[in-house]
Amino acid sequence: MELIVTLVVAFPLGFFVRSRGTAYVAYIAVHSFVFSFQNTELVREWSGGDHSAFPKDPGAVPWSYVLANVAIYAAGFGLVTLGHAVRTRLRRRNAEAVDLAH
Known part of the structure; x- marks a missing residue:
């Protein structure tokens, strides 16, 4: 469940939220x-x-559980960062002046 939510939510947060810090905080809130x-379901x-x-x-x-969750959490931050980088690159490319004379 955590992996699916990370894959579905992290990149769009980085892409659509203007501030990277705000996107990180939003990812932390969703992930938490x-x-x-x-965790509650697994303990039950x-x-x-x-x-x-x-x-x-x-x-x-349970080291395997700890390591798997740390990896998923880190991957989510990476996806937020990637989403923000893609958005920044697209905005920069679209903002460049186009010479229509040629």
């Missing part, structure tokens, strides 16, 4: 909500006996 919801499943996301031992650190 989705991550909280996803874990307490019901499903150990596919978290280990059986509650004292063990």
Whole structure:
């Protein structure tokens, strides 16, 4: 769920929001909500006996879960940055003067 939302939301935020800082904050807000919801669902499943996301031992650190979420979070920031760069490049290209005399 977190990956899907990141892929669908991050690039458009960078492209359509004029300020890159505002786009980052908006991505953080969307990601925080989705991550909280996803984590709640995984903990509910874990307490019901499903150990596919978290280990059986509650004292063990689920490094694979941590690393996967950090990678998705970083990729989202990269997509926001890419969206902003594409928008800036398109605006610059469209703003250049066109010589119609030739």
